[in-house]
Amino acid sequence: MQFKEKQSIYQQIAEYMYEQVLGGKWPDDTRIPSIRDMAVQMEVNPNTITRTYTLLQDQGIIYNQRGIGYFTTAHASEVARVQKKQEFIQTFLPEVFKTMASLNMPVEELEALYRDYMTQNKGRLYENK
Amino acid sequence: MQFKEKQSIYQQIAEYMYEQVLGGKWPDDTRIPSIRDMAVQMEVNPNTITRTYTLLQDQGIIYNQRGIGYFTTAHASEVARVQKKQEFIQTFLPEVFKTMASLNMPVEELEALYRDYMTQNKGRLYENK
Amino acid sequence: MQFKEKQSIYQQIAEYMYEQVLGGKWPDDTRIPSIRDMAVQMEVNPNTITRTYTLLQDQGIIYNQRGIGYFTTAHASEVARVQKKQEFIQTFLPEVFKTMASLNMPVEELEALYRDYMTQNKGRLYENK
Amino acid sequence: MQFKEKQSIYQQIAEYMYEQVLGGKWPDDTRIPSIRDMAVQMEVNPNTITRTYTLLQDQGIIYNQRGIGYFTTAHASEVARVQKKQEFIQTFLPEVFKTMASLNMPVEELEALYRDYMTQNKGRLYENK
DNA sequence: GTGGTCTAGACCACC
DNA sequence: GTGGTCTAGACCACA
Numbered sequence: 425m426q427f428k429e430k431q432s433i434y435q436q437i438a439e440y441m442y443e444q445v446l447g448g449k450w451p452d453d454t455r456i457p458s459i460r461d462m463a464v465q466m467e468v469n470p471n472t473i474t475r476t477y478t479l480l481q482d483q484g485i486i487y488n489q490r491g492i493g494y495f496t497t498a499h500a501s502e503v504a505r506v507q508k509k510q511e512f513i514q515t516f517l518p519e520v521f522k523t524m525a526s527l528n529m530p531v532e533e534l535e536a537l538y539r540d541y542m543t544q545n546k547g548r549l550y551e552n553k
Numbered sequence: 554m555q556f557k558e559k560q561s562i563y564q565q566i567a568e569y570m571y572e573q574v575l576g577g578k579w580p581d582d583t584r585i586p587s588i589r590d591m592a593v594q595m596e597v598n599p600n601t602i603t604r605t606y607t608l609l610q611d612q613g614i615i616y617n618q619r620g621i622g623y624f625t626t627a628h629a630s631e632v633a634r635v636q637k638k639q640e641f642i643q644t645f646l647p648e649v650f651k652t653m654a655s656l657n658m659p660v661e662e663l664e665a666l667y668r669d670y671m672t673q674n675k676g677r678l679y680e681n682k
Numbered sequence: 683m684q685f686k687e688k689q690s691i692y693q694q695i696a697e698y699m700y701e702q703v704l705g706g707k708w709p710d711d712t713r714i715p716s717i718r719d720m721a722v723q724m725e726v727n728p729n730t731i732t733r734t735y736t737l738l739q740d741q742g743i744i745y746n747q748r749g750i751g752y753f754t755t756a757h758a759s760e761v762a763r764v765q766k767k768q769e770f771i772q773t774f775l776p777e778v779f780k781t782m783a784s785l786n787m788p789v790e791e792l793e794a795l796y797r798d799y800m801t802q803n804k805g806r807l808y809e810n811k
Numbered sequence: 812m813q814f815k816e817k818q819s820i821y822q823q824i825a826e827y828m829y830e831q832v833l834g835g836k837w838p839d840d841t842r843i844p845s846i847r848d849m850a851v852q853m854e855v856n857p858n859t860i861t862r863t864y865t866l867l868q869d870q871g872i873i874y875n876q877r878g879i880g881y882f883t884t885a886h887a888s889e890v891a892r893v894q895k896k897q898e899f900i901q902t903f904l905p906e907v908f909k910t911m912a913s914l915n916m917p918v919e920e921l922e923a924l925y926r927d928y929m930t931q932n933k934g935r936l937y938e939n940k
Numbered sequence: 941g942t943g944g945t946c947t948a949g950a951c952c953a954c955c
Numbered sequence: 956g957t958g959g960t961c962t963a964g965a966c967c968a969c970a
Binding site for chain 1: 959
C-alpha cells in the first residue's frame with residue numbers, strides 16, 4: 425500500500441479498514457487479519473497496526489478476543505456508516521460550502537464535477553487492493 | 554482566535570488571511586498588519602506569524618517592503634481565487650466524492666445540505682470574528 | 683459464561699470455582715467436572731481449563747486421580763477461606779482504603795453502600811448462573 | 812518509582828497522575844512536566860509516557876498545546892474525582908462486598924481494618940515523591 | 941524546546 | 956498462534 429504524506433500512516437490504514445467495513449469486504453462479526461499479518465500486508469511495523477486497531481476498537485468498530493484475534497463488532501458497518509456520515513456532515517461539508525461561497529462557485533458546478541468524477545471512477549470504487 | 558486541533562496554527566492563520574483577501578477586507582495592494590500586531594491580535598507567538606507571512610509571500614499573495622511592512626500584491630485577490638479553486642477541485646473534492654460514494658449519499662442530498670447551509674448562513678459569511 | 687476484559691479467563695474460572703467451594707456447592711472431597719465437561723460448560727478451550735485446574739491444584743484446593751478425575755481436597759473449603767481472606771486483607775483492602783482517602787470518602791459512606799448492596803443481593807448470592 | 816508487576820507501567824503512571832490532581836499537587840489549568848521530563852523523572856521510555864498522556868487526554872484530565880506542552884484541564888480535579896468515584900463504586904466495591912459475603916466477614920471487621928489502616932498511614936498519604 | 945510518529949526488536953501472558 | 960507492553964533510537968513538523 426502506498427501512503428500519502430499529509431496523513432499519518434496509522435490513520436490511513438484506519439481509512440482503509442473503514443472502506444473494508446463499509447464496502448462489505450469485512451462483514452459484521454467476522455475475524456480480521458491479525459496484527460502481524462496486517463503488518464506484513466501493509467508493509468509496516470506491527471506497532472503501527474496496533475495503533476490503528478486500538479483506535480478502531482475505541483470507536484467500537486472492532487473488538488478483541490484474548491489470544492484469538494480481532495473481530496468486527498456485531499454492528500460494525502452500521503456504526504461506521506453513522507460515524508463517518510456525521511463527521512462528514514458536521515466537520516467536512518461546512519468547509520466545502522464555505523470554500524464554495526468564498527469562490528462564488530454555484531452548486532451546479534459542484535454537481536457537474538460530481539458527475540465527472542463518478543463516470544471516471546465507475547466500477548473502480550472498492551476494487552482496490 | 555480559537556484554533557482547531559488538527560491543523561497547524563500557522564495554516565489556520567493563512568486560511569484567515571485568504572478570507573480577508575477573498576472577502577474584500579484586504580483590497581489589492583494595501584498594507585496589512587505587521588507581524589507583531591498580528592501576533593498580538595491572534596494571541597500567538599510572532600514566529601508563527603512569520604511562518605504564515607512567508608508562506609503567503611511565496612504564493613504571491615503578499616509582499617514585503619523592508620522596514621515598512623507587508624502589503625497585498627496588485628493581484629492578490631485574483632491569485633488567491635485561482636489558487637484556492639485549484640486546490641479545492643484537485644485535492645479536496647475527490648475526498649468529498651469518495652466519501653459520498655462510500656456512504657451511498659446521492660448528489661441530491663448534497664444539494665439539499667448546501668441549501669440548508671446557505672440559508673442558515675445568509676449574510677453571515679465574512680462577518681467573521 | 684460472560685467474561686470481563688481485565689482479568690484473564692482462567693483466573694475468572696478459578697474465581698468461579700472458589701465460589702463453588704466456599705458456597706458449599708462443591709463439598710470437601712468430592713468429584714468435580716472433568717476438564718472437558720468444564721470446557722463445554724464454560725464455552726472455552728480445554729487448555730484454559732487445564733490451566734485453571736493446575737492453579738487450584740497448586741493451591742491445595744483440588745487434586746487429581748489419574749484416569750479418574752479431579753476432586754476437591756479434604757480441607758478444600760477451609761484452605762480456600764483462609765487463602766482468600768489473606769489475599770483480601772493484604773492486597774485488596776489497602777487499595778480500597780487508599781482510594782477512599784483520595785476521594786475523601788468517609789467510612790460511613792462505605793457502610794451505607796455495603797448495606798445497599800446486601801439488601802439488593804439478599805438471597806441471590808451464590809445462586810450463580 | 813518502583814513498579815508493581817500486575818499493572819502495566821503506563822497505567823501506574825496514570826494512577827500517579829490522578830493522585831497529583833486529586834491531591835492538589837497539580838492544580839487545574841497548569842502546565843505539567845513535558846513528556847521527556849516525565850520520562851526522566853519516572854526512569855522510563857518517553858513512549859511510555861506518551862501512552863499515559865494520551866490516555867489522560869482522552870479522559871479529559873489533561874490537554875495539549877501545540878509545541879508548548881501538556882496542561883491540566885480547567886476542571887481536571889473535578890473530572891478526576893467524579894470518574895474515580897464512579898469507577899470505585901461501580902466496579903471495585905461490588906468485588907469487595909462479594910468477597911466479604913463469601914468470607915462471612917461482618918462490616919464491623921471492615922471498619923476496624925479501616926481504622927487500623929488510617930492510624931498507620933496518618934499524614935503519610937500524598938506526601939510521596 | 942515541544943509532541944507525533946515510526947521502526948526494529950524484544951519479552952510476556954494468554955488461548 | 957494471539958495481542959500487550961516496553962525499550963532504544965530516530966526523524967519530523969511545529970511554536
